[in-house]
Amino acid sequence: MEHTAGDIDALVREEKRLTAIESHNEAWAEGLSAGIEPEIIAEAALATAFAELLRNTGETTTLALLDRIRDQVIAGDFDEDRSFH
16 A cells, blocks of 8 residues: 555644643643642643744634634533533
């Protein structure tokens, strides 16, 4: 099976996403071990992420991401207890 450039780009992007998740999970666990409340860790992570995104891509892209994340929260995409049918 031959992969297109788009397929390869998607695979690379997914690998980067998984690596980022792993890094964030490790940082989250370290924060909890240090006695930092989850809300404080989350606020710091989001503030850092949005500041970096704003600096690198601008307000429009940052706000679009914020809107997508908000929609995902409303849809329950982050709810671990959500049942899938």
